[in-house]
Amino acid sequence: MTELAEIDGVALVGAGNMGGAMLSGWVAGGLRREAITVIDPNPSNSIKNLLDSRGIRHVVAASDAIRAKILVLAVKPQVMYAVLDTVRPMIGEDTLVISVAAGKTLGYFEERLGALPMVRTIPNTPAMIGRGMIGAFANDQVTAAGRAVADTLLSAVGKVEWVAREADIDAVTAVSGSGPAYAFYLVECMAEAGRKLGLDPDLAMRLARGTVTGAGALLDSSADDAGALRKNVTSPGGTTAAALEHLMAEDGLQPIFDRALDAACKRSRELAG
Template identity: 60%
Template sequence: MSGMAGRIVLFGAGNMGGAMLTGWLKAGVEGARIVVIDPGPSATMAARIAEAGAVHVTAAPDGLIADILFLAVKPQVMDAVLPPLKPLVGKDSVVVSVAAGKTISSMERHLGEAGMVRAMPNTPAMVGRGITGAYANARVSEAQRAQVHELLKVSGPVEWVATESDIDAVTAVSGSGPAYVFYLVECLGEAGRKAGLPADLAMRLARETVAGAGELLYQSPDDAATLRKNVTSPGGTTAAALSVLMAEEGMQPLFDKAVAAARNRAEELAK
């Protein structure tokens, strides 16, 4: 990976941390530059760490200063696990957190003042098709931001936001968004069952339809509205369904409420 140097410390090698590590290695980051801190990685992840030539330790080693410290643990445990990591953070370190709802100020209470980035990836990062929203505080240099961008983009596009509070909205849209799509598949499959199809067939149709539509959206230069219109013949079956979904009480106000609820919860978690 061009433009990258220094020691990367990854704290947490679970689903998200493991996905990031895998992406870094595929992108050409030298395993010897990576230190993974995790008390109990899975057997698969432990083998991957060893094969890459990365260092695996169960606790922060003495004398190590991280150039970039990635925090990939659940927000509920952050207050407990951060204090022992403070010796890893030097004056030129940058800390990157992917824990939802944990503010920069809350991390600074444990780690001291430092360059910090709050990042919000989503679970499609596990297959290299995620998207990440990120915010950097004023202590992050342009060079550090560029390095963090390179490390985050291995799982998909990175979008930088102007204010830290914007991360709560990112969380509500793309961070939690995959669950909304998975629930759409559940609802569409159940509707198909109620329309008379065998339940397993209805679910297969729903799953492949949503997955295929997503891939078409990914590959097409057209926006979502154009693709929707391309499927919709005037007076046809799709138009009949959309007359329900796009009604005044249809999907848009429901999504407005859902995203607002997720953002409000993210703000509550940050307090």
């Protein structure tokens, strides 16, 4: 297993929400300050403070004076084309490229950067608090050692699941990449239903929010799967069973999620071209 302290030559392009979260995770996990160069024209104040306090090298633009063993691209997809033109001088024939940009296939990068070891990832927003769920795919040029390095860097902000086919990244996007929004909307729906039952709106929201976050923490800490935990709280003929009779009906939650995730997966494919 590769340790963060063993990694060298990391160039992080983009220190926004996701890039900044990764940088914070790397620093907290022991990546040496001299092993990182951050390339961002306008980092946030919090990132500036982190860079200054740790003595991490920061430049506003890519340069041929920087040689990246590992190039992490964490910029918005819509500016990626312009960014790739600037990073070419930093790349060697064995540079490991890790993309954190949604909707950009490895083929897109290979056309512009050449045949390099590349990893395509799709994190989700809980990575900003170190609780991300990250799907990843490596092309054939990535060695076992390169994959271990990528896994270590990504694991600094959450759990990593590797997929066997790049096409699976679209399904990963639908399930976990967009998934936090589904959970947040579930809280909104539960709170609204509570309001309609007569609860004060703020109280209903606190109850819904605390219930979903608590259930998530229980699921994370339990050896039981979600189905078992659901059954544990469902007494025959009780209140939970009455609610689940509707949620688990033929026209209940499952077919809604089937349609929703199918739409998200199709949209991911469209964005990837």
